[in-house]
Amino acid sequence: DAGVTQSPTHLIKTRGQQVTLRCSPKSGHDTVSWYQQALGQGPQFIFQYYEEEERQRGNFPDRFSGHQFPNYSSELNVNALLLGDSALYLCASSLTVGRIYGYTFGSGTRLTVV
Amino acid sequence: AQKVTQAQTEISVVEKEDVTLDCVYETRDTTYYLFWYKQPPSGELVFLIRRNSFDEQNEISGRYSWNFQKSTSSFNFTITASQVVDSAVYFCALPETSGSRLTFGEGTQLTVNP
Numbered sequence: 001d002a003g004v005t006q007s008p009t010h011l012i013k014t015r016g017q018q019v020t021l022r023c024s025p026k027s028g029h030d031t032v033s034w035y036q037q038a039l040g041q042g043p044q045f046i047f048q049y050y051e052e053e054e055r056q057r058g059n060f061p062d063r064f065s066g067h068q069f070p071n072y073s074s075e076l077n078v079n080a081l082l083l084g085d086s087a088l089y090l091c092a093s094s095l096t097v098g099r100i101y102g103y104t105f106g107s108g109t110r111l112t113v114v
Numbered sequence: 115a116q117k118v119t120q121a122q123t124e125i126s127v128v129e130k131e132d133v134t135l136d137c138v139y140e141t142r143d144t145t146y147y148l149f150w151y152k153q154p155p156s157g158e159l160v161f162l163i164r165r166n167s168f169d170e171q172n173e174i175s176g177r178y179s180w181n182f183q184k185s186t187s188s189f190n191f192t193i194t195a196s197q198v199v200d201s202a203v204y205f206c207a208l209p210e211t212s213g214s215r216l217t218f219g220e221g222t223q224l225t226v227n228p
Contacts, residue, residue, distance in 0.1 A: 042221050105158055
């Protein structure tokens with residue numbers, strides 16, 4: 001049973017560019033959440049998608065946007081990249097009520113902005 | 115707002131020692147869940163344990179055990195007879211009642227030396 005798959009694993013971008021990160025949820029999961037984890041810190045919630053709509057959003061600017069497709073996979077887009085966007089981006093999938101059934105995380109995409 | 119505090123930034127032990135990781139949380143919810151995750155160098159967050167607030171019975175699962183005390187808002191995690199493979203960053207996390215976002219602590223870096 002495949003877990004959460006994220007691509008690419010590593011990415012280097014130049015300040016001001018745009019980036020798209022991808023996530024395929026665990027089989028049977030319908031909800032996808034994205035987290036940003038800066039070096040030495042805990043993951044910070046960016047947003048969550050359910051039924052192809054953004055259900056909740058953390059304290060991140062509009063440069064961060066996302067999408068969920070009918071097959072439940074998801075994309076995270078970041079525009080006008082800043083040096084401070086360098087981080088590990090983690091995708092987590094769950095059934096609707098994640099706190100009861102648990103969350104499965106991918107290995108993340110390491111984004112470096114230079 | 116919810117908050118999770120892991121006061122121990124780094125812990126270093128020798129193999130076979132027992133080690134306890136501390137977690138203190140804040141929430142206004144009357145019922146809630148708490149999680150512990152392990153993050154090895156590969157980056158993936160690996161689920162370890164989940165506990166709900168209406169069951170304060172402490173349990174043991176293999177080398178893992180946890181001590182949940184609602185009165186002090188603490189959810190401590192113990193590894194018995196630590197092994198080198200236990201070396202990782204450990205996160206305590208608190209999901210919102212809605213099941214959307216997880217609030218993470220800053221993590222504790224555990225190093226188990228041979």
